[in-house]
Amino acid sequence: MAARTKESHQMTILWRRIDYPGKEWCRLRREKNHQILEGTVLLNYDKKPCHIDYFIKCDLSWQTRRVSIRGQIGRRAISQTLQVNSKKQWLIDGKPIPSVEGCIDVDLGFSPSTNLLPIRRLRLGTGETAEVTAAWVEFPSFKVKPLKQGYSRFEQNTFHYESAGGRFQRDLVVNREGFVTRYPDLWEMEAAL
Secondary structure, eight states, rough: OOOOHHHEEEEEEEEEEESSSEEEEEEEEEETEEEEEEEEEEEETTTTEEEEEEEEEETOOEEEEEEEEEETTEHHHHHEEEEEEEEEEEEEEEEEEEGGOOOOOOOEETTTGGGGGHHHHOOOOTOOOOEEEEEOOTTTTTOOOEEEEEEEETTTTEEEEEEETTEEEEEEOOOSEEEOEETTTTTTEEEEE
């Protein structure tokens, strides 16, 4: 990934949901010794209006440290905080989640934003492949589960992504910052700054 100048440690992107009505606004910024990814997702999911705000704090090596999710799906309120320590032990609202111990990345099941985290952290060259297990926040249940994922960079701006033992596969087009600009059948970038 190309290094950004000191003045441009921020990027904002807007996505459109393809399979049902929705939008997402997301901003990436650097704050002292952390990378911050924050956004707002608005969806019409199953004829229910959804509003979800998220805040993800990573260290400078792109390892997830804290995740905050707030919002509403229909009338159901959503509020959870995930924390992970240096031993990769995860907590949800202060309670341990042993099933995702050892995970480095969070994967928000309602957003394309978190593909950026392993893409930036792994820094794969063209032709390289890596497997990771993410702490996956399933949508719409918001249960946190381990999810094995594979990333293969086969062009400068294209990664083959797979999960669920290969049952889910997509070729993700990304920009130079690592944000997904095209997630087939799910998301498409509308604007970026």
